[in-house]
Amino acid sequence: MRGGPRVLLTIWAAKLAALALRVTGRAGTHVPGRIARRLHPGIIGAIRHPARVVVVTGTNGKTTVSNLLAEALQGEGMRVASNRSGSNLAAGVAMTLIDAVTWTGRSRADVAVLEMDERSAKLILPGLVPDILVCTNLTRDSIKRNAHPDYIAWVISSALPASTTLVLNADDLIASSIGSDANPRTHFAVDRLPTDGDTPHGAAVDAAICPVCDAPLVWDYWRFNHIGRAHCPNGDFRSPTAAYRAQQVDGPNRRVVLDLDGDARPATLINPNIVNVYNEVAVAAVLDRLGIARERLVSAFDRLQPPTTRFQEETVGGVELVRLLTKGLVGVACSRAFEYLASFSGRKAVVLNIDEVSERTTDVENTAWTYDADYDYLATSDVQQIVVGESAATTRRCGSRSRACRRSASSRWRRSSPRPTRSTSRARRRCSTCTACTTRSSPAPRCRRACASG
Amino acid sequence: MSLTVEMLFPEIANLHGDNANIDYLAQCRPDARVIRTGLTDPPAFAAGPVDLVYLGPLTEKGQLKAIAHLRPHRDRIVELIETGTVFLFTHNALEVLGARIRNDEMGYDEPGVGVFELEATLAMFGRYSGKVMGTVPEVGPEHPVLGYKSQFSMVTAPESLPGFLTAERGIGRNRATAVEGVRRNNFFGTSLLGPILVDNPHLTRALLRILDPGTEPVLAHERLALAAYDQRLADFRDPRRWHPFERVE
Ligand SMILES: [Zn+2]
Numbered sequence: 001m002r003g004g005p006r007v008l009l010t011i012w013a014a015k016l017a018a019l020a021l022r023v024t025g026r027a028g029t030h031v032p033g034r035i036a037r038r039l040h041p042g043i044i045g046a047i048r049h050p051a052r053v054v055v056v057t058g059t060n061g062k063t064t065v066s067n068l069l070a071e072a073l074q075g076e077g078m079r080v081a082s083n084r085s086g087s088n089l090a091a092g093v094a095m096t097l098i099d100a101v102t103w104t105g106r107s108r109a110d111v112a113v114l115e116m117d118e119r120s121a122k123l124i125l126p127g128l129v130p131d132i133l134v135c136t137n138l139t140r141d142s143i144k145r146n147a148h149p150d151y152i153a154w155v156i157s158s159a160l161p162a163s164t165t166l167v168l169n170a171d172d173l174i175a176s177s178i179g180s181d182a183n184p185r186t187h188f189a190v191d192r193l194p195t196d197g198d199t200p201h202g203a204a205v206d207a208a209i210c211p212v213c214d215a216p217l218v219w220d221y222w223r224f225n226h227i228g229r230a231h232c233p234n235g236d237f238r239s240p241t242a243a244y245r246a247q248q249v250d251g252p253n254r255r256v257v258l259d260l261d262g263d264a265r266p267a268t269l270i271n272p273n274i275v276n277v278y279n280e281v282a283v284a285a286v287l288d289r290l291g292i293a294r295e296r297l298v299s300a301f302d303r304l305q306p307p308t309t310r311f312q313e314e315t316v317g318g319v320e321l322v323r324l325l326t327k328g329l330v331g332v333a334c335s336r337a338f339e340y341l342a343s344f345s346g347r348k349a350v351v352l353n354i355d356e357v358s359e360r361t362t363d364v365e366n367t368a369w370t371y372d373a374d375y376d377y378l379a380t381s382d383v384q385q386i387v388v389g390e391s392a393a394t395t396r397r398c399g400s401r402s403r404a405c406r407r408s409a410s411s412r413w414r415r416s417s418p419r420p421t422r423s424t425s426r427a428r429r430r431c432s433t434c435t436a437c438t439t440r441s442s443p444a445p446r447c448r449r450a451c452a453s454g
Numbered sequence: 455m456s457l458t459v460e461m462l463f464p465e466i467a468n469l470h471g472d473n474a475n476i477d478y479l480a481q482c483r484p485d486a487r488v489i490r491t492g493l494t495d496p497p498a499f500a501a502g503p504v505d506l507v508y509l510g511p512l513t514e515k516g517q518l519k520a521i522a523h524l525r526p527h528r529d530r531i532v533e534l535i536e537t538g539t540v541f542l543f544t545h546n547a548l549e550v551l552g553a554r555i556r557n558d559e560m561g562y563d564e565p566g567v568g569v570f571e572l573e574a575t576l577a578m579f580g581r582y583s584g585k586v587m588g589t590v591p592e593v594g595p596e597h598p599v600l601g602y603k604s605q606f607s608m609v610t611a612p613e614s615l616p617g618f619l620t621a622e623r624g625i626g627r628n629r630a631t632a633v634e635g636v637r638r639n640n641f642f643g644t645s646l647l648g649p650i651l652v653d654n655p656h657l658t659r660a661l662l663r664i665l666d667p668g669t670e671p672v673l674a675h676e677r678l679a680l681a682a683y684d685q686r687l688a689d690f691r692d693p694r695r696w697h698p699f700e701r702v703e
Binding site: 122143144145147148150151154155158203204205208209213214215216331361362363364366367368369370371372 | 465466468469470471472473474492493494513514515519523559560578579581583585602604606647648649652653686689690694695697
């Protein structure tokens with residue numbers, strides 16, 4: 001085995017710690033992983049790895065892509081080690097690798113699919129030396145932790161082993177720039193969509209100039225933020241060509257054509273949201289690189305489903321209720337939610353529950369991130385109400401009887417509203433502005449603050 | 455008079471929502487002409503008078519590009535500062551005008567434009583995030599400026615170089631001083647995010663008065679801006695909301 005007695009000791013200690021946690025009814029990979037890294041800081045590199053190691057990183061979609069990959073590979077009959085139920089930091093990766101070996105250190109997985117927090121690259125990649133690294137995208141994230149996407153690209157690049165094959169998003173000029181000339185690389189993309197434009201706009205366009213001559217890039221198509229396909233007008237530079245492409249995206253019928261390096265095959269579209277179209281083609285690219293037969297690769301999407309923790313949809317009394325959860329303190333994540341909401345037809349009311357619980361009493365939130373969001377997506381005539389308030393965690397029920405609340409209610413909305421469900425009727429009598437948002441499952445923001453500020 | 459505002463390099467200097475500083479200024483003065491000078495354009499300030507020159511937060515590569523494009527105009531920038539043109543440089547834009555920027559992790563140590571004797575040192579795995587509250591002469595201690603730092607850099611400068619503010623709480627140019635940013639005549643340089651003109655309506659009103667002494671300043675969304683400031687000030691004055699690291703060592 002690799003590493004000698006210290007590695008074995010670390011494996012035992014971590015496995016025993018995990019066992020002890022399970023016995024006491026707790027789960028998780030973080031604590032045993034931390035113990036392992038304390039006993040052996042180089043454990044990620046020293047332990048025996050599965051025959052193939054795939055790392056998935058990026059600002060958005062890394063959980064979805066790694067879960068889908070793990071599921072697809074299990075469907076192929078492979079033994080898959082993944083941190084899907086654990087942490088994506090160095091400790092979680094260490095524990096996943098420990099779980100994937102026996103007590104004597106022998107590998108018992110065929111492949112590891114590891115989601116990696118972008119900022120942990122330095123602690124994970126040099127030891128892990130993955131065969132494949134997928135970078136879904138690099139867009140703006142927490143101002144405090146992630147600074148800007150170019151910084152995250154540098155963090156990943158400076159930790160990347162030269163032998164790792166990169167699977168990168170060709171439509172993301174920052175994500176597609178990671179690594180060095182030594183890294184073998186292949187790209188995925190989503191072909192031009194009817195909703196794409198020709199010129200970028202909005203608050204957060206992080207790749208706007210030619211890296212060689214500083215001239216403004218010319219866009220073949222522009223999708224959002226710095227996502228799209230562009231070239232330098234002086235011929236110095238252009239977006240990489242994608243070998244793997246999603247074409248003919250048909251949201252309503254849930255169909256897509258996956259072009260696998262020139263071999264176009266119709267497939268099920270797992271979800272019509274653009275971020276999941278990227279996730280699907282990224283998964284297809286990795287499966288193809290791993291040598292999965294293409295007919296099985298494509299049919300895997302018939303049964304794969306993206307996780308739904310950030311998205312729920314239900315019909316309540318004839319009203320379609322869509323709930324989206326975005327990353328906290330990230331303006332561009334809000335923009336994607338706004339864009340998705342805008343894509344629904346018909347009249348809409350939008351409730352924004354914006355809150356940073358962690359900073360409510362022990363800090364003063366830096367609200368600079370709100371200026372990175374593109375509210376223009378909501379500036380359409382079919383968005384009839386926008387209600388802004390803090391999270392319902394501090395709010396038991398709508399408590400306002402103020403004139404301002406009653407006056408600001410849209411009579412048109414009230415006329416067309418369905419009969420209130422039992423749980424909404426109290427709120428409805430008290431404040432009609434909140435009727436749009438108060439349902440059994442979507443708690444109302446505090447009315448006095450929300451309505452009076454509008 | 456009508457105002458001319460020059461935004462330098464908005465295609466690269468647009469991080470952390472800070473360009474809302476200029477959006478808000480333009481809402482306060484709907485007659486203002488905003489010139490967006492791209493990297494490959496000649497700056498308007500080089501050819502003639504402008505009322506405000508603004509540069510916002512940049513990436514590390516962006517800082518070096520801004521330096522390269524501003525260096526030929528160093529003497530003109532100095533002249534404009536000496537003759538009272540208003541400048542607003544926020545976050546790490548101020549460092550561009552300094553003597554050097556040193557970034558060991560990314561492997562460079564580059565001279566800046568050389569307008570001010572300040573030096574920036576970046577620690578790419580030691581980002582500092584915290585709050586700052588301090589007084590600016592124009593608005594006095596009853597309306598301190600409230601802002602946020604979220605940065606890789608710490609700046610050193612001689613004590614003779616006046617600051618934008620002196621931090622009553624939080625840190626200044628670096629962890630060892632309460633003097634924050636640079637103020638020379640009408641040059642306002644600060645590392646504070648906010649955007650400070652949105653978060654500090656009293657400061658914005660003072661700036662509008664400097665920009666156009668003949669016109670009574672009108673704040674856009676005045677009632678909301680002042681109410682938000684008062685709420686934020688109350689939060690900033692709550693000692694439970696300050697962490698031990700958020701003070702001068
Ligand atoms: Zn070029």
